[in-house]
Amino acid sequence: MRVVLLTVLIILSGNTVPGVTDVEADQSGSICIAPFPAISGDAALGRTISPETTFTFRFGKHKTVTVKQGESASVTKLPSNRKILVHVLQNNTPHESFSIDFRKFPSGRICMWLHFPYITWQTYDYSKKGHGCKCFETPVA
Numbered sequence: 001m002r003v004v005l006l007t008v009l010i011i012l013s014g015n016t017v018p019g020v021t022d023v024e025a026d027q028s029g030s031i032c033i034a035p036f037p038a039i040s041g042d043a044a045l046g047r048t049i050s051p052e053t054t055f056t057f058r059f060g061k062h063k064t065v066t067v068k069q070g071e072s073a074s075v076t077k078l079p080s081n082r083k084i085l086v087h088v089l090q091n092n093t094p095h096e097s098f099s100i101d102f103r104k105f106p107s108g109r110i111c112m113w114l115h116f117p118y119i120t121w122q123t124y125d126y127s128k129k130g131h132g133c134k135c136f137e138t139p140v141a
Contacts, residue, residue, distance in 0.1 A: 029080035029102035029110065032126060032135030033057065033065070035072045036114040049119070056089040057112075059100075074135035080108055088121060096120060109136055 039049040049069060056066040057075070065073045078084055080102035088095040100123060102108060109126035111133035126133060 028077045029105070029108045030074060030076045030126075030136065031059070031078065031100070031110045031112055032133040033067055033073045033075070034111060034113040034132035035067075035070050038069055039116050039119075049114070052091075054091055055095070055114075055121075056092070058087040058089075060084045072132070072135060078102070086121075090119075 033055075036049060036053075036055070038051050038053075051069050053069050054066055056064060058064045059075055059078055063075055063078065065075055067073050083099040083101045085097065085099050087097050098121070100110060102110070105123075105125045107125050107127040110123050111126045111128075111131060112121050112123050113131035113133065114120075115122045122131075124131075126136060
């Protein structure tokens with residue numbers, strides 16, 4: 001009798017996974033990729049970024065965006081309730097991979113910027129401003 005009652009309660013609740021609501025499922029995160037400058041450095045270590053350099057980012061299995069030197073881009077509607085694997089190509093060659101967890105970023109918006117001298121992409125909460133991230137700012141009329 002207890003098993004039947006418990007089963008009925010679970011079915012009637014409509015929410016069989018504790019802690020996951022329809023509101024959370026609808027939330028999404030956004031990323032702003034800051035423009036990166038041309039950088040001359042140690043070419044032997046691959047630390048030179050020329051005006052012809054491109055970076056291609058694949059977020060999870062679905063969203064891909066390519067930026068050229070001096071460009072920025074925004075990526076929206078990324079799942080914010082789990083980690084997302086990011087693969088980065090530099091000039092169509094594997095560069096680095098890392099994961100992003102929107103649950104660690106209170107605003108749901110992330111800025112990605114190129115860190116020199118290591119030439120790695122860094123992330124921080126967009127609300128902190130800086131490093132050239134301006135994707136989500138509204139222009140002043």
